[in-house]
Amino acid sequence: xxxxxxxxxxxxxxHKFSFEVMKKLGISEEDAxxxxxxxxxxxxxxxxxxxxxxxxxxxxxxxxNLINRKPKMSxxxxxxxxxxxxxxxxxxxxxxxxxxNLCMDKAMKSGIAIAHVRRTNHIGKCGYYSMLAxxxxxxxxxxxxxxxxxxxxxxxxxxxxxxxxxxAAPAGKEPPFCLDMATSVxxxxxxxxxxxxxxxIPLGWGxxxxxxxxxxPKDILGTAGYAxxxxxxxxxxxxxxxxxxxAGYKGYGLALVVDILxxxxxxxxxxxxxxxxxxxxxxxxxHLVGAINIEAFRPLNEFKKDMDAMMRKLKDSKKARGYxxxxxxxxxxxxxxxxxxxxxYERIYVPGERGLELEKEQMKNGVRxxxxxxxxxxxxxxxYNMGYEF
Amino acid sequence: xxxxxxxxxxxxxxHKFSFEVMKKLGISEEDAxxxxxxxxxxxxxxxxxxxxxxxxxxxxxxxxNLINRKPKMSxxxxxxxxxxxxxxxxxxxxxxxxxxNLCMDKAMKSGIAIAHVRRTNHIGKCGYYSMLAxxxxxxxxxxxxxxxxxxxxxxxxxxxxxxxxxxAAPAGKEPPFCLDMATSVxxxxxxxxxxxxxxxIPLGWGxxxxxxxxxxPKDILGTAGYAxxxxxxxxxxxxxxxxxxxAGYKGYGLALVVDILxxxxxxxxxxxxxxxxxxxxxxxxxHLVGAINIEAFRPLNEFKKDMDAMMRKLKDSKKARGYxxxxxxxxxxxxxxxxxxxxxYERIYVPGERGLELEKEQMKNGVRxxxxxxxxxxxxxxxYNMGYEF
Numbered sequence: 001x002x003x004x005x006x007x008x009x010x011x012x013x014x015h016k017f018s019f020e021v022m023k024k025l026g027i028s029e030e031d032a033x034x035x036x037x038x039x040x041x042x043x044x045x046x047x048x049x050x051x052x053x054x055x056x057x058x059x060x061x062x063x064x065n066l067i068n069r070k071p072k073m074s075x076x077x078x079x080x081x082x083x084x085x086x087x088x089x090x091x092x093x094x095x096x097x098x099x100x101n102l103c104m105d106k107a108m109k110s111g112i113a114i115a116h117v118r119r120t121n122h123i124g125k126c127g128y129y130s131m132l133a134x135x136x137x138x139x140x141x142x143x144x145x146x147x148x149x150x151x152x153x154x155x156x157x158x159x160x161x162x163x164x165x166x167x168a169a170p171a172g173k174e175p176p177f178c179l180d181m182a183t184s185v186x187x188x189x190x191x192x193x194x195x196x197x198x199x200x201i202p203l204g205w206g207x208x209x210x211x212x213x214x215x216x217p218k219d220i221l222g223t224a225g226y227a228x229x230x231x232x233x234x235x236x237x238x239x240x241x242x243x244x245x246x247a248g249y250k251g252y253g254l255a256l257v258v259d260i261l262x263x264x265x266x267x268x269x270x271x272x273x274x275x276x277x278x279x280x281x282x283x284x285x286x287h288l289v290g291a292i293n294i295e296a297f298r299p300l301n302e303f304k305k306d307m308d309a310m311m312r313k314l315k316d317s318k319k320a321r322g323y324x325x326x327x328x329x330x331x332x333x334x335x336x337x338x339x340x341x342x343x344x345y346e347r348i349y350v351p352g353e354r355g356l357e358l359e360k361e362q363m364k365n366g367v368r369x370x371x372x373x374x375x376x377x378x379x380x381x382x383x384y385n386m387g388y389e390f
Numbered sequence: 391x392x393x394x395x396x397x398x399x400x401x402x403x404x405h406k407f408s409f410e411v412m413k414k415l416g417i418s419e420e421d422a423x424x425x426x427x428x429x430x431x432x433x434x435x436x437x438x439x440x441x442x443x444x445x446x447x448x449x450x451x452x453x454x455n456l457i458n459r460k461p462k463m464s465x466x467x468x469x470x471x472x473x474x475x476x477x478x479x480x481x482x483x484x485x486x487x488x489x490x491n492l493c494m495d496k497a498m499k500s501g502i503a504i505a506h507v508r509r510t511n512h513i514g515k516c517g518y519y520s521m522l523a524x525x526x527x528x529x530x531x532x533x534x535x536x537x538x539x540x541x542x543x544x545x546x547x548x549x550x551x552x553x554x555x556x557x558a559a560p561a562g563k564e565p566p567f568c569l570d571m572a573t574s575v576x577x578x579x580x581x582x583x584x585x586x587x588x589x590x591i592p593l594g595w596g597x598x599x600x601x602x603x604x605x606x607p608k609d610i611l612g613t614a615g616y617a618x619x620x621x622x623x624x625x626x627x628x629x630x631x632x633x634x635x636x637a638g639y640k641g642y643g644l645a646l647v648v649d650i651l652x653x654x655x656x657x658x659x660x661x662x663x664x665x666x667x668x669x670x671x672x673x674x675x676x677h678l679v680g681a682i683n684i685e686a687f688r689p690l691n692e693f694k695k696d697m698d699a700m701m702r703k704l705k706d707s708k709k710a711r712g713y714x715x716x717x718x719x720x721x722x723x724x725x726x727x728x729x730x731x732x733x734x735y736e737r738i739y740v741p742g743e744r745g746l747e748l749e750k751e752q753m754k755n756g757v758r759x760x761x762x763x764x765x766x767x768x769x770x771x772x773x774y775n776m777g778y779e780f
Contacts, residue, residue: 077686077687079499079500079501079502079686080470080471080499080500080501081470081471081500081501081502081503082500082501082502082686082687084687109469109470110469110470110471110472110500111469111470111471111472112469112471112472112502112504113471114502116687139650139651139655151710152704152707152738153738153739154709154710154712154735154737154738154739155704155707155708155709155710155738156707156708156709156710157707157708159703159704159707160704167647167650169650169654177646177650179640179643179644179646179647181637181640181643185630185636185637186637202635202636203728204635204636205636207710211708211710211711212730213713213728239629239630239637239640239641240575240629240630241631241636242710242713243710243712243713245592245594245713245715246575246592246594246595246631246636247571247575247576247629249739249741250569250571250629251629252741253569253571253741254569256567256569256700256740256741257557257569259700260529260557260559260567260697261529261682263696264559264693264696264697264700265529265682265684265687265688265693266687266688267687267688267692267693267696270696270700271700271703271704272700272703292651292655294655296467296469296472297467297472297474297506297655297656297657298655298656298657302657303654303655303657306653306654306657306660307650307654310646310649310654310660310661310662313549313661313662314542314545314549314550314661317542317545317546317547317549318545318546318547318601319544319545319546320541320544320545320546320597320601320632320633321601322544322633323603323632323633323723325635330727330729332729332730333713333727333728333729333730334727334728335725335726335727335728336725336726336727336728337720337723337724337725337726338593338603338723338724338725338726339720339722339723340602340722340723345544347544348542348543348544348545349543349544349639350646351639351642351643351646
């Protein structure tokens with residue numbers, strides 16, 4: 001398919017659908033609202049690759065007992081600033097939501113607290129959890145190790161996850177700061193979407209299975225496609241790109257920081273040990289969340305005033321003129337032409353700003369879903385006789 | 391100068407020189423050993439831009455009362471997991487060293503602790519402080535906001551620091567993991583060194599003062615040179631490079647995370663408010679250090695075993711063939727040719743590994759200093775009648 005079509009749905013309709021599907025699959029009334037909320041946050045903020053499209057994979061995993069429907073989640077270690085939370089292989093969103101709330105309670109007393117969510121599953125949008133802290137005017141942190149898709153610097157084997165990290169901090173008049181990033185150049189799902197759209201990717205996102213840089217999504221996704229393992233697949237590159245010319249070793253290092261602070265520190269799985277999301281194995285992921293109680297450091301209104309001033313200063317500064325890139329394949333490489341555009345960029349953003357504006361717009365006018373997402377929802381709708389219309 | 395010359399000096403000789411200079415300038419016997427140790431760590435690990443060359447700037451700032459010779463450093467806020475440490479405008483190395491030790495003491499009880507070092511000065515190599523944790527088999531964290539040299543994504547004004555972040559974690563048989571990175575593509579000092587060496591820089595490190603990408607160090611450093619403010623200077627680019635093609639907004643976001651967790655959270659200066667290192671102003675920097683007591687999470691030997699296995703797996707994996715880059719200036723842009731090399735890279739490294747190997751070698755055979763570093767040491771030697779020979 002070379003072009004995608006889109007339809008819009010009211011947020012509440014999609015959330016109710018997810019809630020009822022979860023209940024039908026045996027998730028408790030109390031917990032069933034969380035996965036939909038977390039997944040739709042990604043669609044709302046313009047990242048459909050981590051959005052409601054994932055619901056299908058969860059229902060499949062629940063149906064195959066790869067995710068525990070009736071987990072007994074519990075705190076297994078506790079110090080003044082740390083909680084180890086056992087998800088008992090339950091839904092990643094539910095465990096992450098609960099652990100983040102425990103973490104914030106603890107930070108009220110100790111100033112800063114972190115929680116490991118052990119034996120958990122796919123969490124969706126990493127930034128959903130850090131952004132929970134904004135409701136309580138705290139700084140929220142979230143990071144997660146993920147199955148291997150990224151090559152180490154100077155390597156070509158996918159041995160590291162796209163291991164995302166997120167931090168959210170409240171502001172006053174300005175929108176909150178919401179960084180939410182894979183430590184690879186881009187999230188894997190973005191390559192998948194470019195493929196579905198029939199578009200090339202910029203040079204530097206990934207390598208083919210021989211380790212050659214490429215502009216073709218298919219070279220990275222491999223012959224087996226997105227939803228199945230096996231076949232010859234390429235790798236994503238760490239933030240900073242190939243080799244050390246533009247410091248790809250920094251993104252590589254950041255990805256390992258996530259693995260160390262999650263899987264290795266918690267005694268869970270890490271890097272090369274992790275199953276792929278579409279493997280028929282228990283995921284065994286480790287999610288780290290953290291909360292900082294700003295009031296323990298300085299008065300909240302002063303913090304917010306500085307956040308506003310910092311963001312205003314950035315946004316009001318002089319805009320760059322962009323560059324257009326064209327790529328030409330040559331023997332054993334590429335020729336890249338960078339031509340400066342005539343017009344400057346219209347705006348300078350702060351992290352999360354574009355997503356938050358899109359969220360506001362979509363809450364009002366409906367959530368925009370691509371046809372490939374709608375197909376997945378329709379399949380769930382039929383399979384479980386939900387009686388919804390898409 | 392288009393070529394640099396080098397000479398080697400025993401570590402102890404250089405350290406003793408720094409120690410005695412500090413004492414002569416009024417730093418206490420107890421504290422005087424710290425700046426040299428921290429600075430030489432950078433030279434030892436192959437980062438001379440943060441090394442003993444900086445001593446000259448410290449002596450100048452001490453002489454001009456921009457750094458307090460007799461600071462009364464103290465803890466001003468304390469929670470179970472947090473310390474606010476007032477450096478009283480003393481030497482950044484001394485305050486960072488002491489705060490990190492307090493932090494580790496606290497982490498012994500609470501599992502994890504962080505400290506803000508407020509009203510501090512230049513700290514040198516950010517990773518020196520995180521690596522202090524290795525002596526106690528803990529995970530160490532260090533981050534620091536710095537004066538503005540980096541443009542936000544889509545912008546061209548230097549409004550953010552190169553804001554480094556570092557994390558060190560112990561391993562067993564393998565060397566410890568020591569990530570220590572500026573959140574810009576490269577540290578500013580690296581551009582300076584390329585300039586002294588008469589070499590070009592890869593496209594993507596920085597912009598000239600009009601916001602054009604450049605391969606000429608001078609376009610970034612500006613007409614006024616490295617050691618003086620004023621004149622027209624360019625900017626460094628955040629990790630990920632220009633625009634959003636290869637996710638420069640992630641490095642931009644990480645730099646802001648450092649500013650938020652240091653200056654903004656501590657009520658210190660941030661981003662555009664910070665003085666440049668060579669300005670005649672009190673620096674007012676904020677340094678964040680943190681310690682994680684691994685034993686509070688899981689048995690140390692198990693942690694180390696996993697660290698070893700993770701690193702071995704990465705290092706033993708298949709090597710990539712590198713690319714050679716050539717740059718051609720064209721109207722309004724560049725043409726870049728990427729040609730794949732015939733030979734694969736010899737090794738895959740884990741963060742810090744190259745530096746640690748170099749440290750070992752230089753502790754044995756002497757610390758290699760460039761002629762421009764030696765000149766600075768010689769100037770100090772003369773100025774304070776130290777009677778050393780360089």
